[in-house]
Amino acid sequence: MKTVLRGAVAAIALVSMGGVAQAQTAQLHYAGGPVAPLSNPSGIGGAIAAGVNELALLGNIGTRYTAAADAPSDTTPATPVVSVAFKLTGKVNKDCSFYAGNNSGANDIDFGVIGVRTGNNENVSRAFEMVGKAEAEIKTLTAGCNFNNTVEITKNSADGLVNAAPGGYDSDEFQANIPYSVKARWMGTANQSGPGDRGNQELVVGLGQTGNTKLQGAWRSALSIAIEAPVVERALVAGNYEGTLTLKLSAS
Secondary structure (H helix, E strand, O other), X not given: OHHHHHHHHHHHXXXXXXXXXXXXXXXXXXXXXXXXOEEOOOHHHHHHHHHHHHHHHHOOOOEEEEEEEOOOOOOOOOOOOOOOOOOOOOOOOOOEEXXXXXXXXXXXXXXXXXXXXXXXXXXXXXXXOEOOOEEEEEEEEEEEEOOOEEEEEEEOOOOOEEXXXXXXXXXXOEEOEEOOEEEEEEEEOEOOOOOOOOEEEEEEEOOOOOEEEEEXXXXXXXXXXXXXXXXXXXXXXXXXXXXXXXXEEEEO
């Protein structure tokens, strides 16, 4: 009798397992037994019916068919579509460039002798005056900045080229300075928040001015600087005339 009860309990357990385990396939079928045909019994009534059929099977009455299949579930909920965004970063340093030759001597601009009217046949009103204007031109094929920037030209003196040791002189007739103007030209674009059209750019520092600036967007271009010292109003005192002209490119 114990064996019979164990068989009935096994059948009930099989029915219960089918409900709890949620197997992919869980089939239990009886035929030819006291309660037959019986397919996939469920609940208390189904368990009792299956138990009756199991007892009958011990007496070689009826038949039974079972099929079960199971597999572990996903470890996490399945995601049919996956999207991953990668953040790519890098840095470009701000830089300005100006090719000014291969040594400091390339930046020394010497007008040589600034000619004055030295002939003894000159009228006194023109004696010792400049013969003509002094000019210089500086050109580089490489200049520019890779960010918004300021182009600045500065003279060390609004008087231009200055004779630092002129000795004594009649200031009504002579002077110890030579004013000059500066004009820089290149191809660039205006300082702005986005792309801009390339065009001719110009920065001028006039006679008597100490400097001037121009705001630019990123640019690269050849650049020229024209220096012009016109004939001055009065005669020139003899001596050495010097001045310093500075071009500065500053990325902001």
